[in-house]
Amino acid sequence: MEHSSGFSLPNSGHNRDAEASKMGMWLFLFTELLLFGGLFVVYMVYRLLNHEAFLLSSFELNVTMGTFNTVVLLVSSMTVAMSITAIQKGNAALSIRLLFVTLGAAVVFMVVKYFEWSAKIHHGLFPGQLVFDNLPKGEGLFFFLYFFMTGLHALHIIIGAVLIAVVIYRTRKGLITAEKYTLTENAGLYWHLVDLIWIYLFPLFYLIH
Amino acid sequence: MTSTALNVNFFQAKKGLFSWIFSVDHKRIGLLYLYSLLTFFLVGVTLGVLMRLELLNPGKDFLEAKTYNQIFTLHGVIMIFLFIIPSIPAVFGNFFLPIMLGTDDVSFPRLNLLSWWIYIIGAIMALSTLIWGDGPADTGWTFYAPYSVKTGTNVTMSVLAAFVLGFSSILTGLNFIVTIHRLRTPGMTFMKMPLFAWALYATSWIQLLATPIIGITLLMIVAERFFGIGLFDPSIGGDPILYQHLFWIYSHPAVYIMALPAFGIVSEILPTFTQRTIFGYKAIAFSSLAIAFVGYFVWGHHMFTAGMSGPARIIFSVMTFLVAIPTAIKVFNWVATLYKGSIDLQPPLLYMLGFIFQFMVGGLSGLVLGALATDIYLHDTYFVVGHFHYVMFGGTGFAFFGALHYWYPKIWGKMYNIKIANIAFAIFFVGFNMLYFPMMIAGLMGMPRRYYDYLPEFHLPNMISTFGSWVLVTGLLLMLGNLIAGLRKKNQPKVGRDPWGGITLEWQTLSPPPVQNFDRMPVLPKDGPYDYEHKPVIKED
Amino acid sequence: MNTIKQNHNDQGHEEHPIVSYREHLSTLVALLLLTVMTVAISVFGSNLRTLSVATALLIASVKALVVAYYFMHLKYDKKLYTWLLLIVGVLFVSFLILTSIEFLNR
Numbered sequence: 001m002e003h004s005s006g007f008s009l010p011n012s013g014h015n016r017d018a019e020a021s022k023m024g025m026w027l028f029l030f031t032e033l034l035l036f037g038g039l040f041v042v043y044m045v046y047r048l049l050n051h052e053a054f055l056l057s058s059f060e061l062n063v064t065m066g067t068f069n070t071v072v073l074l075v076s077s078m079t080v081a082m083s084i085t086a087i088q089k090g091n092a093a094l095s096i097r098l099l100f101v102t103l104g105a106a107v108v109f110m111v112v113k114y115f116e117w118s119a120k121i122h123h124g125l126f127p128g129q130l131v132f133d134n135l136p137k138g139e140g141l142f143f144f145l146y147f148f149m150t151g152l153h154a155l156h157i158i159i160g161a162v163l164i165a166v167v168i169y170r171t172r173k174g175l176i177t178a179e180k181y182t183l184t185e186n187a188g189l190y191w192h193l194v195d196l197i198w199i200y201l202f203p204l205f206y207l208i209h
Numbered sequence: 210m211t212s213t214a215l216n217v218n219f220f221q222a223k224k225g226l227f228s229w230i231f232s233v234d235h236k237r238i239g240l241l242y243l244y245s246l247l248t249f250f251l252v253g254v255t256l257g258v259l260m261r262l263e264l265l266n267p268g269k270d271f272l273e274a275k276t277y278n279q280i281f282t283l284h285g286v287i288m289i290f291l292f293i294i295p296s297i298p299a300v301f302g303n304f305f306l307p308i309m310l311g312t313d314d315v316s317f318p319r320l321n322l323l324s325w326w327i328y329i330i331g332a333i334m335a336l337s338t339l340i341w342g343d344g345p346a347d348t349g350w351t352f353y354a355p356y357s358v359k360t361g362t363n364v365t366m367s368v369l370a371a372f373v374l375g376f377s378s379i380l381t382g383l384n385f386i387v388t389i390h391r392l393r394t395p396g397m398t399f400m401k402m403p404l405f406a407w408a409l410y411a412t413s414w415i416q417l418l419a420t421p422i423i424g425i426t427l428l429m430i431v432a433e434r435f436f437g438i439g440l441f442d443p444s445i446g447g448d449p450i451l452y453q454h455l456f457w458i459y460s461h462p463a464v465y466i467m468a469l470p471a472f473g474i475v476s477e478i479l480p481t482f483t484q485r486t487i488f489g490y491k492a493i494a495f496s497s498l499a500i501a502f503v504g505y506f507v508w509g510h511h512m513f514t515a516g517m518s519g520p521a522r523i524i525f526s527v528m529t530f531l532v533a534i535p536t537a538i539k540v541f542n543w544v545a546t547l548y549k550g551s552i553d554l555q556p557p558l559l560y561m562l563g564f565i566f567q568f569m570v571g572g573l574s575g576l577v578l579g580a581l582a583t584d585i586y587l588h589d590t591y592f593v594v595g596h597f598h599y600v601m602f603g604g605t606g607f608a609f610f611g612a613l614h615y616w617y618p619k620i621w622g623k624m625y626n627i628k629i630a631n632i633a634f635a636i637f638f639v640g641f642n643m644l645y646f647p648m649m650i651a652g653l654m655g656m657p658r659r660y661y662d663y664l665p666e667f668h669l670p671n672m673i674s675t676f677g678s679w680v681l682v683t684g685l686l687l688m689l690g691n692l693i694a695g696l697r698k699k700n701q702p703k704v705g706r707d708p709w710g711g712i713t714l715e716w717q718t719l720s721p722p723p724v725q726n727f728d729r730m731p732v733l734p735k736d737g738p739y740d741y742e743h744k745p746v747i748k749e750d
Numbered sequence: 751m752n753t754i755k756q757n758h759n760d761q762g763h764e765e766h767p768i769v770s771y772r773e774h775l776s777t778l779v780a781l782l783l784l785t786v787m788t789v790a791i792s793v794f795g796s797n798l799r800t801l802s803v804a805t806a807l808l809i810a811s812v813k814a815l816v817v818a819y820y821f822m823h824l825k826y827d828k829k830l831y832t833w834l835l836l837i838v839g840v841l842f843v844s845f846l847i848l849t850s851i852e853f854l855n856r
Contacts, residue, residue, distance in 0.1 A: 009311070009394075011311070013314030013392055014314060020316045023386075023390060024316065024387050027386055027417055031383075032421070034419075035425050038424075041455065046446065046448075050446045128436045128438070133438075141446050141447060144436075148432060
């Protein structure tokens, strides 16, 4: 039995492969897109079936707050993208600072969201509350979808923020460098996805009137 | 990579339970899946046999109507989500995809282990409904709203289990796609990839892109049960048929998650036992992708009688007929591969022939159901039950067991008793057809599915069917017993690297494979993966 | 055996160009302009009701593409990713079309 002590396969699954990680992240983003996709199908069908009710209900939402949050997310998307540029140029300090801006944007977004939701809940529009249960046909669906979709989106904001916090920690530890920044890239991709979904949620809920 | 343990096979490398359940070695994970899948499969079989026993005679025998409903639901959930969907990809895909590509693992080994753990958690959740709460769901595995929202049984847990299992499926698919893109051995282009890898590639895309839809749909069912608002309830403007749409947007492609890997298995086993190149390599490879793609647009054929609009029904019916084309292409190519091959009738090939026969019966009866007019008559009859068992069990199930017989010597380095395997196959095959063919007859006679009772005129086919279930179980137990006996037998000659004369890369390494899969660089045949004329010489040593 | 070396053995990043800060900034400006546009059409153009929904979705799609193309680096990545994203998009739009055909013909 030959003992080829030097033999190892060139294409090992245990090699570091940045391209593979990125591809894995993209594939995961596709599943996220379709997860929300299912909800968009539901939204479309119920909007077709309850046209007027959806229009009426959308007046309950606050366009100013929605627009503000849109801007917040777009800015945070840019800072994440810039932090990748920074780490590629070897400027870890700047990269961390930009990621902190993103993290701050996430917090601002969630705070605005909190005020929006509590206003609705105050009006009794949350599923199970009194006003909600007596809403006319179709309007209940609108608010159910509103809470379900923005709630799921907010959950993604939280996950994204945790991911970015991990990136900050690892960059600070020196584990992410100009040569090895896959995690920053992937966290960035995830954050952009969160932004991407909001880009559709915003007009569909706030701007349809 | 350490090279000291190079020729130690993956069984000996480490010992102990924890070295298995926390292993990141794709071979061990494949076997973990095999053992867990077979366990759940046997539970599912038991439930099926109980149902057949109840249906032996008309009238109530020993099961209450509600218990019967819960049993067929659990049977469906176990067989679909715990057995068939993961079956071939999770077991043989995990074990053999990296070896066939000439690499040492999947792209994300730890994610792979996570998939198995998620699978186990989902399985425990699904089975836990047996012992707590209000008993297992009684909705059928489809969880149709609004009944699934209103019934008192433990639907929430079953639905969450399906959601969790979906994650496992997604992660496995993701892993395989990246592995196929990134880890093929140098020189192996996409067009030189074994057809099993092609089939897994197409399957993985379906797992990835269809599963999220059912995930979110099931979450909506849970939310609806929790808040009690009737999302799919017409009284507040909802639509119960929308649930069926969302369900089948996933669950029809899921049928191809179950079937495509089986096609890959057939395309591997046939060349080995005919010792010739596969007929129409490209046609088989691309028809997998075509099935995966067109399969997304046929979901409506499950809902022809649900009150869907006319134009949509026609579109879905036409698409259903279109998806039969790439499937037929495969069957023709397989049959053409047998032509003028030097056929060696070993157990794996027997299973493949059984597969082709039964899959044809299943596929053609599927066209009967895909046609609008006949489906109105046959919808929700036993014809449908017979049809999908022919496709899923007679097709994928047989391919699974054929693959087990085919790769058995490679996985364990031992051989089972061929003669007993042949006898077991014969019993299994006869039992299978005795069990499911009468169902189609009963369906044509008008017997509806999902009842614990039936009119006396359906007695004869039901009796034959129940007898068939006993024959089938006999064959199954003999087959599994024979395989286990082969592992336990002492002092049998070790099988070499290539006991069947196969040509794909897994036959170039040791049996069982070493931890790193290869003890020397695998060599590709000159013209494609099934080029028997330039088959590389496999030295034993 | 020579072919082994040239394949992806322990690959770091397959070098892609570093995107400038300026490009990211102009992308953001474009996105903000589109946002202003879509809000303006919705708030002041309520007499063009159906039109405004269509334009809102159109503008949203343009924004999504800008995010994907610039922020998500599709511009600099292998074309494979663009193709895959397109296929996913086509698939999803087909779901929408098929279900709407069904519900509009009830």
